[in-house]
Amino acid sequence: MAISAAIGTPLETCLAQAVDANPALKDTAAVIAAVARSAVEISERIGRGALGGDLAAAGEHNSDGDVQKALDVIAHESVTAALRGAPVAEVASEEAEEVMRLNPDAPLAVAIDPLDGSSNIGVNMAVGLIFGIRPSIKNPANPLASFTTPGSTQIAAGFVTYGPATALILTLGEGTQSYVLDRAEGTFKLTSPAMSVPASTKEFAINASNARHWDAPVKAYIEDCQRGTEGPRDKDYNMRWLASLVADIQRVLTRGGVFLYPGDARKNYARGRLRLLYEVAPVAMLVEQAGGTATDGQTRILDLVATGIHERAPLVCGSTEEVACVATYYAGGKPDAGRSPLFGQRGLMRS
Ligand SMILES: O=P(O)(O)OC[C@H]1O[C@](O)(COP(=O)(O)O)[C@@H](O)[C@@H]1O
Numbered sequence: 046m047a048i049s050a051a052i053g054t055p056l057e058t059c060l061a062q063a064v065d066a067n068p069a070l071k072d073t074a075a076v077i078a079a080v081a082r083s084a085v086e087i088s089e090r091i092g093r094g095a096l097g098g099d100l101a102a103a104g105e106h107n108s109d110g111d112v113q114k115a116l117d118v119i120a121h122e123s124v125t126a127a128l129r130g131a132p133v134a135e136v137a138s139e140e141a142e143e144v145m146r147l148n149p150d151a152p153l154a155v156a157i158d159p160l161d162g163s164s165n166i167g168v169n170m171a172v173g174l175i176f177g178i179r180p181s182i183k184n185p186a187n188p189l190a191s192f193t194t195p196g197s198t199q200i201a202a203g204f205v206t207y208g209p210a211t212a213l214i215l216t217l218g219e220g221t222q223s224y225v226l227d228r229a230e231g232t233f234k235l236t237s238p239a240m241s242v243p244a245s246t247k248e249f250a251i252n253a254s255n256a257r258h259w260d261a262p263v264k265a266y267i268e269d270c271q272r273g274t275e276g277p278r279d280k281d282y283n284m285r286w287l288a289s290l291v292a293d294i295q296r297v298l299t300r301g302g303v304f305l306y307p308g309d310a311r312k313n314y315a316r317g318r319l320r321l322l323y324e325v326a327p328v329a330m331l332v333e334q335a336g337g338t339a340t341d342g343q344t345r346i347l348d349l350v351a352t353g354i355h356e357r358a359p360l361v362c363g364s365t366e367e368v369a370c371v372a373t374y375y376a377g378g379k380p381d382a383g384r385s386p387l388f389g390q391r392g393l394m395r396s
């Protein structure tokens with residue numbers, strides 16, 4: 046959907062325009078409209094903060110071992126209820142152990158993180174919702190069939206950021222658009238028809254408290270960023286970490302940057318923290334459609350195939366030149382930016 050609508054056009058109008066241009070998107074548009082309706086409801090709930098009850102109240106553990114907070118469950122129930130009324134056969138949700146079967150004959154399957162950034166619930170920080178839409182593969186013997194295809198089979202992907210504004214970032218495979226919720230009307234309206242990630246950056250996002258657990262390439266890359274103009278990168282970097290994937294990625298999509306959640310040496314973190322189906326693959330599609338790059342350090346995310354719905358994958362994404370630079374560290378080298386780290390003026394041979 047290359048959007049030609051004016052800024053301020055309602056989401057419904059933009060979706061109708063996309064369906065006019067490509068009638069095959071009719072069901073996908075219906076799913077997005079359903080997700081958006083749930084997002085409006087959850088946005089209102091979050092906006093009331095503690096006046097709406099203790100949204101951070103701890104409950105059960107989910108399938109990944111995280112303690113579910115009240116809002117995780119509320120968001121899961123809201124979005125799955127909305128999807129029941131949409132042409133969706135299967136849902137893979139962070140908050141459900143197994144694939145949920147909704148409307149068996151429907152053409153689409155949806156992977157969903159109903160509430161992203163759960164550690165920010167209850168402290169008035171940004172959280173969100175992430176989704177990826179794929180064709181449903183009818184295989185009664187294998188409920189995973191629709192989700193065990195490469196991320197490149199996603200028809201559409203998006204996320205909602207419940208931040209100072211509630212934003213919807215969306216791709217239907219032709220560019221990435223942003224919308225903002227007009228709270229007075231309860232409608233998302235177009236704010237950017239073509240988000241574009243700058244190719245270069247001076248900003249990285251990583252949870253630096255894990256530094257001692259990182260593998261050698263990540264350590265070397267971040268250390269070189271921190272050395273700034275004194276090191277081989279020859280530029281001073283800034284760091285941001287919001288602990289909310291949607292908010293960190295919205296920033297990267299808006300002004301560039303590189304986001305890293307690599308694998309590390311902690312127990313169960315060999316493949317990082319983020320889940321391939323409902324976090325990493327949708328984000329990768331959005332970033333690529335905005336002109337950025339998304340890898341697991343070396344391999345393109347959208348070529349990866351999940352074998353289970355809660356499987357994790359490392360994520361390195363954002364500004365293309367910076368993601369390529371990280372890959373050179375993974376390949377055992379360092380970038381040659383005119384000041385070779387080994388032989389340049391500020392290189393290792395000098396230090
Ligand atoms: O607490 P950490 O290790 O920094 O991890 C933060 C990351 O975990 C997440 O909160 C995982 O998502 P959930 O909250 O949906 O489990 C991401 O939004 C965020 O980028």
Ligand SMILES: [Mg+2]
Nearest residue numbers: 158161162324
């Ligand atoms: Mg998440």
Ligand SMILES: [Mg+2]
Nearest residue numbers: 139158160161
């Ligand atoms: Mg979540």
